[in-house]
């Protein structure tokens with residue numbers, strides 16, 4: 001008789017798990033039928049939005065130091081999955097589905113055609129081709145999941161009276177980030193009967209809100225800079241570099257998203273959040289000394305203050321910084337700046353301090369920090385310790401990756417490991 005494997009959630013980890021399980025079962029001559037269940041009308045909606053529609057499909061350097069649990073530690077838990085299914089191996093898997101990839105800066109990998117839809121299409125087409133062994137049901141929301149005696153699981157789908165049964169289940173439900181793209185809201189209630197508990201959850205890889213009117217005045221301006229997240233005592237909590245964008249609410253761009261997990265942790269975890277500051281180096285290519293010397297030279301030019309920084313920084317940004325010097329009028333001549341003014345200006349350019357007031361929240365977050373407690377799962381197989389035949393993969397687990405393709409790397413590697421483990425479990429049970 002054919003065994004039944006149910007995968008709940010047809011996002012990145014669920015779809016790759018389905019393909020991996022079907023192919024591995026065929027290789028082992030295991031008679032297996034897979035049900036891939038998706039709550040939304042179509043699978044993989046979130047994938048289409050990844051990498052601004054380009055899909056940063058993985059990172060060549062995916063390793064433990066790029067992943068965090070809810071407590072902010074780098075969990076050894078990720079190692080078996082990332083080592084058994086390396087990124088090279090994952091890319092070869094995608095290549096076997098017809099998808100070529102290319103590497104850009106900092107190990108970021110993208111589909112060769114720069115389209116996220118290509119990643120979804122190749123998974124979707126492979127799933128369709130495996131239709132003898134694999135059924136994709138969408139929309140199909142799992143509303144109840146409970147263990148059966150003597151083994152296996154019973155599931156209830158929205159709108160269905162009869163229970164379905166499964167010999168093994170892979171939980172690939174994703175997280176709470178961007179609920180408009182992936183509907184994982186009820187996961188805690190669904191998993192409660194199994195005694196699986198989540199850690200504290202908070203939005204990560206998201207924009208940071210600033211309690212100052214300056215970002216609003218600079219809305220739309222981008223610069224390539226260095227960013228440090230600091231405490232009032234000067235302790236640096238984290239640093240990142242890259243393109244920063246000023247927005248009405250505060251700051252965005254890859255380095256800000258990268259630091260947002262630490263901001264979010266502070267605001268969601270603490271009863272009384274500690275004050276934090278974003279310190280921006282608007283001109284990392286020059287040292288403070290070089291910049292001061294340049295500004296002193298600039299004072300000799302026949303310029304008004306409105307154009308004093310125009311040759312160095314974005315014009316509007318430069319003007320706003322001049323205004324921070326005691327509300328100085330932009331109509332005054334450059335020669336009116338004292339040496340103390342120039343030192344203050346250089347200080348603002350090299351370390352502009354902006355008070356942090358939180359993050360923009362779940363709607364705009366790319367990932368969820370926190371998730372199902374890792375102690376309840378075996379990192380070698382991703383099997384639930386308490387329930388034989390139950391496995392988990394992807395963002396649902398308490399794993400949050402850095403910005404730069406690390407989260408999809410985890411979704412592919414963990415999805416494939418959970419699938420391989422589930423097939424081996426079914427073969428031996």
Ligand SMILES: Cc1cc2nc3c(=O)[nH]c(=O)nc-3n(C[C@H](O)[C@H](O)[C@H](O)COP(=O)(O)OP(=O)(O)OC[C@H]3O[C@@H](n4cnc5c(N)ncnc54)[C@H](O)[C@@H]3O)c2cc1C
Nearest residue numbers: 009011012013039050051056142174182183394395405408
């Ligand atoms: C805007 C945006 C851009 C991003 N860009 C990148 C990027 O470029 N690179 C990168 O590495 N990461 C990126 N990420 C993060 C990455 O997309 C996620 O980490 C990854 O998709 C997680 O995969 P997953 O399978 O765990 O969860 P998901 O992809 O969220 O899939 C979970 C699926 O389960 C379904 N589901 C939930 N509950 C049920 C239920 N009860 N019954 C049935 N189905 C259910 C959901 O509807 C969903 O489709 C981005 C995220 C966002 C939001």
